[in-house]
Amino acid sequence: MEDREIIDLYWQRDQQAIHETSGKYGGFLWNIAWNILRSHGDAEECVNDTYLRTWNAIPPARPTAFRAWLGRITRNLSLDRWKLGRALRRGQGAEVLLGELDECIPAPSGLDSTLEDQEIAASISTFLRGLSRENRVMFLRRYWYGDSLASIALRLGCGEGKVKSALFRTRKALRTHLEQEGIWI
Amino acid sequence: MNGERLFRILGWVDEDLIEEADTASSPAASRRRPRWGRAVLAGSACAAALWAAVVMLPHLSNLSGATGNSSGSTAAAGESAAGADGANGGAAAEAAGFDSYAGPVFSLLTTEETPLTAERTVTWSFPSASSSTAQVQDTYLIHNDSDTACTVTAYYPFSASLDTLSRFSPAVTLDGQPADTALAMGDYAGTYTGVWRDNGVDDSTWNLAPPREWTDYADLLADETYWTAALTERVSLDIPVTVYRFSDSPAPEGQRAATRAVTVTPGADTTILTYGFNGYGESDGLPQYSYFLRENRAVSPMLIVLGTDLQDYALAGYTDGGCEEKLELGPCTVTRTETTLEAVLQELCQSILDQQDGTGRQGLEDPDPALYQDAAVQLLTSQGPLSDTPADRYSENRLDDLLQEVLSMDRLFFHTFSITVPAGGSVEVSCSMEKAASFNFYESDNSNTLGFDFLTGPTGGLSLTTLTAVLEQLETASILDQNLGFDSGLTQVALDPAQPHYYLTLDAFAS
Numbered sequence A: 001m002e003d004r005e006i007i008d009l010y011w012q013r014d015q016q017a018i019h020e021t022s023g024k025y026g027g028f029l030w031n032i033a034w035n036i037l038r039s040h041g042d043a044e045e046c047v048n049d050t051y052l053r054t055w056n057a058i059p060p061a062r063p064t065a066f067r068a069w070l071g072r073i074t075r076n077l078s079l080d081r082w083k084l085g086r087a088l089r090r091g092q093g094a095e096v097l098l099g100e101l102d103e104c105i106p107a108p109s110g111l112d113s114t115l116e117d118q119e120i121a122a123s124i125s126t127f128l129r130g131l132s133r134e135n136r137v138m139f140l141r142r143y144w145y146g147d148s149l150a151s152i153a154l155r156l157g158c159g160e161g162k163v164k165s166a167l168f169r170t171r172k173a174l175r176t177h178l179e180q181e182g183i184w185i
Numbered sequence B: 001m002n003g004e005r006l007f008r009i010l011g012w013v014d015e016d017l018i019e020e021a022d023t024a025s026s027p028a029a030s031r032r033r034p035r036w037g038r039a040v041l042a043g044s045a046c047a048a049a050l051w052a053a054v055v056m057l058p059h060l061s062n063l064s065g066a067t068g069n070s071s072g073s074t075a076a077a078g079e080s081a082a083g084a085d086g087a088n089g090g091a092a093a094e095a096a097g098f099d100s101y102a103g104p105v106f107s108l109l110t111t112e113e114t115p116l117t118a119e120r121t122v123t124w125s126f127p128s129a130s131s132s133t134a135q136v137q138d139t140y141l142i143h144n145d146s147d148t149a150c151t152v153t154a155y156y157p158f159s160a161s162l163d164t165l166s167r168f169s170p171a172v173t174l175d176g177q178p179a180d181t182a183l184a185m186g187d188y189a190g191t192y193t194g195v196w197r198d199n200g201v202d203d204s205t206w207n208l209a210p211p212r213e214w215t216d217y218a219d220l221l222a223d224e225t226y227w228t229a230a231l232t233e234r235v236s237l238d239i240p241v242t243v244y245r246f247s248d249s250p251a252p253e254g255q256r257a258a259t260r261a262v263t264v265t266p267g268a269d270t271t272i273l274t275y276g277f278n279g280y281g282e283s284d285g286l287p288q289y290s291y292f293l294r295e296n297r298a299v300s301p302m303l304i305v306l307g308t309d310l311q312d313y314a315l316a317g318y319t320d321g322g323c324e325e326k327l328e329l330g331p332c333t334v335t336r337t338e339t340t341l342e343a344v345l346q347e348l349c350q351s352i353l354d355q356q357d358g359t360g361r362q363g364l365e366d367p368d369p370a371l372y373q374d375a376a377v378q379l380l381t382s383q384g385p386l387s388d389t390p391a392d393r394y395s396e397n398r399l400d401d402l403l404q405e406v407l408s409m410d411r412l413f414f415h416t417f418s419i420t421v422p423a424g425g426s427v428e429v430s431c432s433m434e435k436a437a438s439f440n441f442y443e444s445d446n447s448n449t450l451g452f453d454f455l456t457g458p459t460g461g462l463s464l465t466t467l468t469a470v471l472e473q474l475e476t477a478s479i480l481d482q483n484l485g486f487d488s489g490l491t492q493v494a495l496d497p498a499q500p501h502y503y504l505t506l507d508a509f510a511s
Helices: A003-011 A016-037 A040-057 A066-083 A094-102 A117-129 A133-143 A149-156 A160-180 B002-010 B015-023 B027-031 B036-041 B045-067 B162-168 B214-221 B224-231 B341-356 B369-382 B399-408
Strands: B116-126 B133-144 B150-160 B171-174 B182-188 B191-193 B207-209 B240-248 B259-265 B271-275 B279-283 B286-292 B302-306 B312-318 B332-340 B411-421 B426-436 B449-455 B463-474 B478-482 B492-495 B501-507
Touching (some): A003 A016, A003 A066, A016 A040, A040 A066, A066 A094, A066 B002, A066 B015, A094 A160, A117 A160, A117 B002, A117 B015, A133 A149, A133 B002, B133 B411, B133 B449, B150 B162, B150 B426, B162 B369, B162 B426, B182 B224, B214 B224, B214 B449, B224 B411, B240 B259, B240 B341, B271 B286, B312 B332, B332 B341, B341 B369, B341 B399, B411 B426
Parallel strands (some): B116 B463
Antiparallel strands (some): B116 B133, B133 B426, B150 B411, B171 B426, B182 B411, B191 B207, B240 B302, B240 B332, B271 B302, B279 B286, B463 B492, B478 B501
16 A cells, blocks of 8 residues: 555544554654664564554654655654663663764864754755765664664675674764754753 | 654655655665565576466366355355266355365376376275375376377376475376386465565565465466476586684683674675574674573584675674673684685585484485575575575575474475377376375364365366376275265265365264
């Protein structure tokens, strides 16, 4: 079923909408939650919560990119759950991802401005568009989808070492970009 | 935590970038899986069309009503449906599912339209409960009421694995004389699943999911690709490969886990299969394979390189399989040869059978080496490393695992033979076999039950006019559940040939 048709079902308050969402995107959402939580049970609950949130959000929302829209909800729910500390396994999941992202945080200066999240995201989008496609995909697979280095290497047909070094360079470049933009997170 | 905030902010980056990252894969990644399997099934379209037209289309109408409500292994109990005349009323009752499903007894079929009709009798005998098997005689009295003699190719499917083939392969006779049969072999009959099989969200393929109920096998017979592969002569896998064999000096005294590691530099389109290696990892971004020196091997560890040859390799010794603490080892001789994958598989299959010394698993006769090799090629090209859609289970490219697994996988075999029925005459075809029971695992609910079942189709161009089930010997078990009608002392019942499935569940330990 097309995304537009699924969204129409939500607008009609037809519970088949959840069934269709689950059938089409259940595995995709579960993978995102799993990458962050590393717990089958918690990932399952986050995906189910995603369906509930979606049911409550549509209407009035009518997302244009339904897949990414759903994924964003799952990311946030998974991060919230991770913070509760129920599912963390040492050395995996969100702990590693967030630790890597700490490297991107610019040092504060007197010219810093505190922007809303979506404004910062727009600036990061501009930054990402300036990267090579390969580096951009690596960065988003790692920090949006939470993929492992091995998984990214397999997807892109290269070695893990290349992914690791490319991500390192991109994090450094992002930090420089945010500092130049005067953004303080 | 700033990293956390940045993680959330990244959730808002432009959606087209998110989509791009979701769909992206590099040409290099696409190149990593050469499409070796394509040639294997080439030229089989005619057989496919014939099967679809004659065998499956008439049968699908029967199955459609039956398979639709069977996915959950429904367990409506005891609806045996023999009426006063013994004729089964076509009850839709189904047996409870089993932890280990042995597969049904199938029906004789032809792929050609024929004027032939058949009276089928399935005789069940249970001489010993302890053996967990039944003796089955599946007999067809085939009539030709036309004015001309009719010669057709018949197929008799049965389920088994390569290592149980010698035990469960039916003996086929024509009018009491052994038939001249050929054996065709289908691919693995099951599917693959993730760890969480039942919740539907783990789409990985790390585990085997063997057939669980009769509809799984019925679906296989309806699957064009399955029987096309089974009935098509396999094309030789003459893919050029470069083989590196490693022969070491004995491990140093006291180093029980001494390990040899081989770090390789592959080419752009290199695929590496291994045999005899124990470990796989990475060293400085390059693939590293390792093996223990103290392991007894009939064949030296080997790397089988497809595509571009290795650009380089380096040897190192370690104290154990972790490959962290270096160890000085004796010399290692590396032999490089150029051959074909077919030749390598032939060598390895024969070596594995030789090690079994004529008594395979379960103490049975070994399978034919050529058949074993065919099965290995099937798995390699359908779900293994040479497939377009490889299962995760074989993602480490270890031929050791694949060649062992191929022996025990459930699959369908077909005995094929020719039948000539004279004008106005009859021929009796009889298929006699030992049939394994379906069972539940020890300490599970109903672990005392044994299940047996049979299908009434597809029969293809053969028209079934009568169907009779006979219970010949049931001395050590009692019937718990059935849809056959063996009630009130009846040992012979007439059944409805249009009902797709019949079953019998026994209490194996009843006295």
